[in-house]
Amino acid sequence: MGxxxxxxxxxxxxxxxxxxxxxxxxxxxxxxxxxxxxYEPLLLLPIAFGMLLTNLPGAGMxxxxxxxxxxxxxxPAYHSYGTIMREGGLLDILYIGVKAGVYPCLIFMGVGxxxxxxxxxxxxxxxxxxxxxxxxxxxxxxxxxxxxxTEAQAGSIGIIGGADGPxxxxxxxxxxxxxxxxxxIAAYSYMALVPVIQPPIMRALTTKKERAIKxxxxxxxxxxxxxxxxIAITTIVALILPDAAPLIGCLMLGNLAKECGVxxxxxxTMQNELMNIVVIFLGLxxxxxxxxxxxxxxxxxxxxVMGVVAFGCGTAGGILLAKLMNLFSKEKINPLIGSAGxxxxxxxxxxxxxxxxxxxxxxxxxxxxxGPNVAGVIGSAVAAGILLTMLG
Amino acid sequence: xxxxxLINWSHxxxxxxxxxxxVILLLVVLIFILKLLGxxxxxxxKAPGVAQPKAISAPAAQAAxxxxxxxxxNDLAAIAMALHLYFNGVHDVEPTxxxxxxxxxxxxxxxxxxMNNLHR
Numbered sequence: 485m486g487x488x489x490x491x492x493x494x495x496x497x498x499x500x501x502x503x504x505x506x507x508x509x510x511x512x513x514x515x516x517x518x519x520x521x522x523y524e525p526l527l528l529l530p531i532a533f534g535m536l537l538t539n540l541p542g543a544g545m546x547x548x549x550x551x552x553x554x555x556x557x558x559x560p561a562y563h564s565y566g567t568i569m570r571e572g573g574l575l576d577i578l579y580i581g582v583k584a585g586v587y588p589c590l591i592f593m594g595v596g597x598x599x600x601x602x603x604x605x606x607x608x609x610x611x612x613x614x615x616x617x618x619x620x621x622x623x624x625x626x627x628x629x630x631x632x633x634t635e636a637q638a639g640s641i642g643i644i645g646g647a648d649g650p651x652x653x654x655x656x657x658x659x660x661x662x663x664x665x666x667x668x669i670a671a672y673s674y675m676a677l678v679p680v681i682q683p684p685i686m687r688a689l690t691t692k693k694e695r696a697i698k699x700x701x702x703x704x705x706x707x708x709x710x711x712x713x714x715i716a717i718t719t720i721v722a723l724i725l726p727d728a729a730p731l732i733g734c735l736m737l738g739n740l741a742k743e744c745g746v747x748x749x750x751x752x753t754m755q756n757e758l759m760n761i762v763v764i765f766l767g768l769x770x771x772x773x774x775x776x777x778x779x780x781x782x783x784x785x786x787x788x789v790m791g792v793v794a795f796g797c798g799t800a801g802g803i804l805l806a807k808l809m810n811l812f813s814k815e816k817i818n819p820l821i822g823s824a825g826x827x828x829x830x831x832x833x834x835x836x837x838x839x840x841x842x843x844x845x846x847x848x849x850x851x852x853x854x855g856p857n858v859a860g861v862i863g864s865a866v867a868a869g870i871l872l873t874m875l876g
Numbered sequence: 877x878x879x880x881x882l883i884n885w886s887h888x889x890x891x892x893x894x895x896x897x898x899v900i901l902l903l904v905v906l907i908f909i910l911k912l913l914g915x916x917x918x919x920x921x922k923a924p925g926v927a928q929p930k931a932i933s934a935p936a937a938q939a940a941x942x943x944x945x946x947x948x949x950n951d952l953a954a955i956a957m958a959l960h961l962y963f964n965g966v967h968d969v970e971p972t973x974x975x976x977x978x979x980x981x982x983x984x985x986x987x988x989x990x991m992n993n994l995h996r
Contacts, residue, residue, distance in 0.1 A: 629883055635883075866898075
């Protein structure tokens with residue numbers, strides 16, 4: 485009889501708190517969004533399942549207290565990966581890849597191998613739009629400070645405006661690891677909601693005439709340029725801003741493997757197998773950080789609000805700079821491509837195309853928008869490097 | 877969490893202003909490098925002794941963009957037609973039947989014994 489009672493006492497049902505119950509319901513909701521609504525399912529599904537696993541009472545797959553001790557200078561487990569390996573669960577061990585900043589860089593390698601920088605090389609002015617769209621990051625940093633977050637936390641919240649999941653995770657794991665769960669979920673949720681968030685801002689800031697502007701065809705880009713581009717960008721950016729080197733370096737390595745044409749096997753591995761494996765590990769472990777104690781907090785709601793502000797400001801920054809450039813340039817730019825500067829490749833470029841075609845069905849903005857879009861990836865990585873240098 | 881009074885606002889403003897300016901500055905540097913790269917590569921492509929046509933007569937120079945535009949329009953029309961045919965399922969489908977039927981003649985279907993005329 486005693487054994488039966490002991491068995492019942494050890495059941496998760498008996499040990500579950502209300503907060504854990506709420507988190508389980510939230511994970512079910514995210515799984516629903518991923519599977520039924522297909523909101524960024526490749527990432528949202530593992531994140532939601534990681535959230536489910538970490539909030540199962542007694543499963544012991546992730547221990548937030550171990551990671552608190554890992555960051556505590558007075559603890560014997562301070563910066564001790566050995567302790568994590570010895571005492572941690574499966575998700576703790578996988579989380580080492582996030583903590584060490586490995587997964588975001590590997591994902592960037594895959595992103596680089598899948599990205600064509602041709603539109604950016606053909607029209608280098610796109611980089612300006614990519615830079616302007618980073619306005620959201622810095623305005624949100626300012627706003628988050630005024631809401632009581634520390635500077636490091638504010639920098640991590642601001643980077644949501646870069647609309648770049650791996651960059652957000654990379655910077656947050658360095659500056660404010662305690663906010664990793666809410667920030668990652670906010671970043672990926674808003675990336676999935678780009679088609680909902682951006683169009684009203686785009687329509688509000690542009691006239692019908694501006695939205696109907698047709699842009700001239702981009703010049704063809706030679707293979708030599710495409711090969712030199714990743715090498716030159718890595719060298720210049722890493723020399724000016726060494727903290728951005730891991731992200732930019734991996735992005736450009738992937739791109740070089742794609743463009744040089746002599747390592748097809750490596751390029752395909754980066755685009756498929758490596759990328760998929762890392763996405764599984766990253767999603768699961770980021771979801772695992774969303775424990776009831778860290779997630780069910782007012783700061784999570786504030787982060788969600790700040791995230792959408794960051795996104796909106798970034799979109800507005802790109803559009804307004806495109807309008808400003810039109811005042812001084814002979815060749816007019818359709819301001820809608822400015823909104824694509826908020827990274828989120830290629831969703832933001834597709835939104836520019838869709839909104840542009842609503843005004844003029846014969847207008848094809850996709851390739852023009854891909855320039856600012858990939859410039860946004862570089863811009864957000866550079867912004868992350870700057871925040872890391874200043875706040876790290 | 878920090879109360880607003882404890883925040884070092886001068887540092888916050890400095891990070892905001894300087895950080896954003898640095899992003900812009902770095903990407904402007906990259907613009908110049910990309911332009912330089914484009915110029916160098918296009919010169920290198922032209923360099924190996926390929927004689928570029930020096931003078932193009934004025935009517936020919938005007939006709940070239942017009943011809944290119946006409947060609948692009950034709951391409952677009954062909955692509956649009958192909959998409960229309962594909963999405964509306966009106967593309968002609970080759971029947972798989974073979975229409976030529978050879979009539980084998982034997983004692984069983986000979987004209988001599990048959991009641992009906994055979995196909996010719």
